[in-house]
Amino acid sequence: MSQINEPDLNEDKDINDVFDDILLSENKIYDQGYQEGYKKGVSETNIEGYHLGYHRGAELGAELGYYLSIAENYLNRSDQAEYSEKIKHNLTTIVKLIKEFPIENVDNVDIFAETDKIRSAFKKACALLKIDAHYSEIDHLSF
Numbered sequence: 495m496s497q498i499n500e501p502d503l504n505e506d507k508d509i510n511d512v513f514d515d516i517l518l519s520e521n522k523i524y525d526q527g528y529q530e531g532y533k534k535g536v537s538e539t540n541i542e543g544y545h546l547g548y549h550r551g552a553e554l555g556a557e558l559g560y561y562l563s564i565a566e567n568y569l570n571r572s573d574q575a576e577y578s579e580k581i582k583h584n585l586t587t588i589v590k591l592i593k594e595f596p597i598e599n600v601d602n603v604d605i606f607a608e609t610d611k612i613r614s615a616f617k618k619a620c621a622l623l624k625i626d627a628h629y630s631e632i633d634h635l636s637f
Contacts, residue, residue: 514632554609560618563594568623577623579625591615 507515565588572582591612596603620627 536623544615554605557629558592558595558609561588561612564627565589565592565616565619568619581619581622584622588612588615588619 526557565585568577569582569585572585591608595608595612595624596605616627
């Protein structure tokens with residue numbers, strides 16, 4: 495029988511290092527699998543998070559656009575109709591809040607609190623104008 499001489503890759507290793515490699519191989523494989531799974535999970539989660547954020551942002555944008563259009567419409571008609579200063583001030587506040595609403599991610603701005611301010615101002619304006627301008631899509635929004 496002929497023997498095949500394979501190069502010994504562990505020539506410089508101590509026997510204890512070889513045994514450690516054998517014993518720790520399961521941990522190494524586990525760590526490698528964890529790292530691969532983590533990378534895959536992060537990339538897939540980012541895609542799902544992006545789509546969720548995009549759709550929720552579009553819904554919020556539609557709601558704020560609705561409020562802005564009504565407020566600006568009433569402000570433009572304020573010359574023909576006699577609105578009190580309180581109503582004009584409230585409509586102007588709605589327009590100002592919406593125009594200052596961040597269109598990009600800003601860490602120091604709570605968009606939920608800002609949205610609540612705008613909704614409250616809009617409800618107050620509707621009460622002062624004695625109109626029912628309920629945004630029908632708001633029932634479908636959930637954060």
